[in-house]
Amino acid sequence: MNLIIDIGNTRAKLAVFKQDKLVFSLISDHDDINKNIDKLQEEYSLKNCIMSSVTNILTDVELKKFEKFVKLDHKTSVPFQNKYDTPFTLGVDRIALASAAANQYPKQNVLVIDSGTCITYDFINSKNEYLGGAISPGINLRYKSLNQFTANLPLLEQASYKLLGTDTKSSIHSGVLNGFIEEINGIIKQYNSEFSNLTVVLTGGDTNFLAKKLKSSIFANPNFLLEGLNSILIYNLNE
Numbered sequence: 001m002n003l004i005i006d007i008g009n010t011r012a013k014l015a016v017f018k019q020d021k022l023v024f025s026l027i028s029d030h031d032d033i034n035k036n037i038d039k040l041q042e043e044y045s046l047k048n049c050i051m052s053s054v055t056n057i058l059t060d061v062e063l064k065k066f067e068k069f070v071k072l073d074h075k076t077s078v079p080f081q082n083k084y085d086t087p088f089t090l091g092v093d094r095i096a097l098a099s100a101a102a103n104q105y106p107k108q109n110v111l112v113i114d115s116g117t118c119i120t121y122d123f124i125n126s127k128n129e130y131l132g133g134a135i136s137p138g139i140n141l142r143y144k145s146l147n148q149f150t151a152n153l154p155l156l157e158q159a160s161y162k163l164l165g166t167d168t169k170s171s172i173h174s175g176v177l178n179g180f181i182e183e184i185n186g187i188i189k190q191y192n193s194e195f196s197n198l199t200v201v202l203t204g205g206d207t208n209f210l211a212k213k214l215k216s217s218i219f220a221n222p223n224f225l226l227e228g229l230n231s232i233l234i235y236n237l238n239e
Contacts, residue, residue: 001044001045002046002233003015004233006052006096006226007053007054011028012030013026013225013226015230020230020234030055034060048068049068049069049233050236054091054092072096074089074095076232078099081129081130091120094114097228099232100224100227100228100231102130102231103228108126109123109124109197110124111123112203113188113202115139115210117138118138120134134187146172146175146176154169156172156173158173181210185215188200192216201219203221203222204222207220207222
């Protein structure tokens, strides 16, 4: 059994895989990571572990007894060629997404869109080369920026919206959410114009919301990053 730990900006995801099959997953507050790992170790026979973290949060996972432990960084062996100009600055979350694309869609042009705190766009081509992508503010960051960098606009949370805002709140919802959706639609359109037979994968916390709104044909997979981390772990086990 493999333990997968994905520590994000606001929360962590823990998952157990049996080979390439997801057996169990949970979302954890940062403060509860070690406690939840202990529970999983009691319940499952965990032999191997990979940890990905975009924060400086400390855990004691490296002290636990695994046959194989991988702490993902830019030096970790991965199942694709990294053509990023500055590979040492490439986020571990994006490395995991590219690995999932390489593993699940071999010899295809793949655009992975991960919508969370930020939206990341990651592209791997049919030659198994990771070329890069883009980073953009996520939904909540857009709401917060309107509040923090203006004098009078309120801080709102995502809600139902329409094209034509008829008061301040509905205008904010329209601007944030329509702008968010049309940005993604536009970027997919640009990639489709440059790369033939494009496969688009949507993942992240906003997967369900976006899957209903996007114009393009997509594969929606909220566990894509976890699957990518597991593929990296298996790749390192087989080296």
